[in-house]
Amino acid sequence: MARQERAIRTRRAILEAAGAVFDEHGYTSTTIAMVLERAEVTKGALYFHFPSKESLAQAVLDEQVPFGAVPEQACKLQEIIDMTFVVAQRLLTDPLLRGSVRLTVDQATPPGVDHTGPFVKWAERLTVLMDQADRQGELLPTVNHRDTVELLVGGFAGIQLMSRALTNRADLAYRISVLWSHILPSIAVPGLLLGLDSKADRGLRVLSAVPVP
């Protein structure tokens, strides 16, 4: 294994361990020692990649939006829907994503760490897709892209939080389907509504079509 590839793998192992520890203990109670133990790397390796707990938290936050990657769809509104279901699904299985989401919603994240980042980056990512959807004639003319996008991002944050508190996210996909059933009639052109798939198992179906890396 080349030196650079090894460094990338070590960095990823540290991030995944940090995500798991942040998810379980929150920012304040997490120590570098806990991450070291979980990652099974040397102190030197950890500090080489991340000089402080703040930088570790920042890197975990920065990893969040890539978890929304989904196969391209001809219908861009469907692609937005797919992102929400895929993130909901990945929250069930991926500790790095869970840790990243906890840091985003926790007020405890210190001033040095920008936990507004994921809110802003999700909104930017979704706005690109909304603009495409609009150019393709998928949206009602009354839709304010920015308002709808920020409603989706904020709403998702709270829905996953409530689902985590009540059922450890077991009903998250269902709750996301409820979100879409309430919002789609206000944003999609009527001709599109029947063809959009926002059923609770959408995330599973999208992911099963993605080749395993």
Added chain:
Amino acid sequence: MARQERAIRTRRAILEAAGAVFDEHGYTSTTIAMVLERAEVTKGALYFHFPSKESLAQAVLDEQVPFGAVPEQACKLQEIIDMTFVVAQRLLTDPLLRGSVRLTVDQATPPGVDHTGPFVKWAERLTVLMDQADRQGELLPTVNHRDTVELLVGGFAGIQLMSRALTNRADLAYRISVLWSHILPSIAVPGLLLGLDSKADRGLRVLSAVPVP
């Protein structure tokens, strides 16, 4: 002042101080000493009312739903709308409510404290109003009360969280009006839509009509 009345005031002073400290520092970093200093009561008085940090947090959580009190409306959907705007408005000025909301959304709240309580209690409170709205013919027949109510509660939690992170809640009332503009067409009978008031300044207007206690 009668002894009982004094005890009620002391308890309230402690709760308000605890709310402020929980809001600023979160559960983990809050100490009884910090609450004592803020409340300006004796250690004995505090422990008389709240034997532990857990019991203090539980009491702060239990105070949340009463902040949704609003004047009765003939239209029950309007009353639900009013609750969301009034809570949004009170979040700007009331440290006890802010502390309670932080404890609700923080994963750090320990197992001994039931931070699912407010989610469940808001949902119960809103379900009563939704059932009344339904009996009065305000809702579309397709509405599943429980789904809609839980979407509102979870969505509100995340929207206030995003608004806090991005603008210290300065745009919260606007974001709540966006939530309603997206959801109302999916739940209210068409004849009601124009008459419902879900403008961003609704909370201020409702509160200005309430007599100062």
